[in-house]
Amino acid sequence: MTESAKVDIQGLDLFYGRFQALKSVTMAVRERKITALIGPSGCGKSTLLRCLNRMNDLIAGAKVRGRVLLDGRDVYRPGADVDELRKRVGMVFQRPNPFPLSIFDNVVYGMRVAGTHNRGRLREAAESSLRGAWLWDQAKDRLDRSALALPLDQQQRLCIARLLAVEPEVILMDEPCSALDPIATGKIEELMLDLKERYTIAIVTHNMQQAARVSDFSGYMLLGEMVEYGSTGKLFTRPEKKLTEDYISGRFG
């Protein structure tokens, strides 16, 4: 394959205490493409995703072995700057989780944390991020109102806007639509296709139609192992492994 790997995962093991949640996972997340992780619940999709920005560091007793290369450099190398990594690799969570602050303060949170306090620059960035998340028209007249007053799907897009404001390179999404209805889901999917023009995206989904609709590459996981990984078109029509075929055709999971 000629496309470059933005994130290259090589032989990754992860242990929660004694329990091995990832078993020698190897996979690539390609630049400006959408890569989907599918598989039955509990197979390790979220765990794998959270290795890419080291969110698993927050879990007591989680240990990692193997390599995760971001632009060729191991994010788990000794002395790596984790806060810096998380600015480059941002995350959208399963449930919309805005802070109990105003819409504006939510969007610029990451910028303020990074040391930007110039009101004009914050305004500008807030507008372009909200536009980027297709929320500007709904939000522009109530930037100072509480983010919690927004409907759920707008809250989720606010979380995306909040992420865009720190100008990440990679966006990780862990079942970003599972709390949303089909119409809102459709909108987020369209947004993802728009975002991939500029960002590299990895998404976890339990919804295979969703993976088929939006992703360019897919990985099918089972019990902590990467069973099959390849282009979405091929994985969904001509899978190489019997296990994948069973899952795709709905005989399992």
Next chain:
Amino acid sequence: MRVHPRYTQKAALALLGGATLLTVAVLVFIIFFVLEKGLPVLSLSFLFTNPQDMGRAGGILPTLIGTVALPVLALAIATPLGVGTAVYLTEYTRESGLTKVIRFGTDCLAGIPSIIFGLFGFIFFVTVLRLGWSILSGGLTLAFMVLPTIIRTSEEAIKAVPASYREVSFSLGATRWQTVRKVILPNALPGIVTGVMLGIGRSIGETAAVIFTAGSSLRMPHSVFDSVRTMSVHFYILAREGISNQNAYGTAAALIIAVLAVNLTAYWLMNRFIARRS
């Protein structure tokens, strides 16, 4: 013999209702008893003039100052220490043997009778550190006394901040300290304020620990190194030594009103925080 659930239900209701009624009745009785005897004495001039003849005549101005100064000093010391400890225990350490020991220690500290704190304060601050009977000795002693309350309430408040806020904050590149400052403390504030108010409530009426450390001078203090008498100590001395029952009740009424005011402010603050968040 089986009693029909309808009757056990009625009995439970009666018992629980009775208990509540009794609590409220006792509270109301105490407040009315004190206010009834004290309010006739209470006036602006009683609050704001100096006492004469050991409190037999005149007002209670120095004790008013003592009653404000000691809790303010105590909380000014105990709040940063207590909140800092709570942040450290919840955010910077993982649950371990050490944190359990620290927590057990603070719980024990909370259960120590105040007179022991008074004795400790007398030996350590008044004598060893040579601070004498003073606002400073009293404030430091009260600070140690209310510290456990502040630590525990702050800890609970911090733990109640949704884990997702931390996750998001970290995922946006914030450091732990930035997360503490911008997300955790603001969201834990109502609980922390509650702890501080409880601390004020406890120290404002404290007598034993204060008598040993701040002394009981009726003169107007000029600095934190001067001895001072609080209203509760004043009440105790007036009543015990039979100096003036009337003025004792006047002082008690002022004290009760102060405590009520602190509690009402606490409720008001909490409601305001809660209203702002939802």
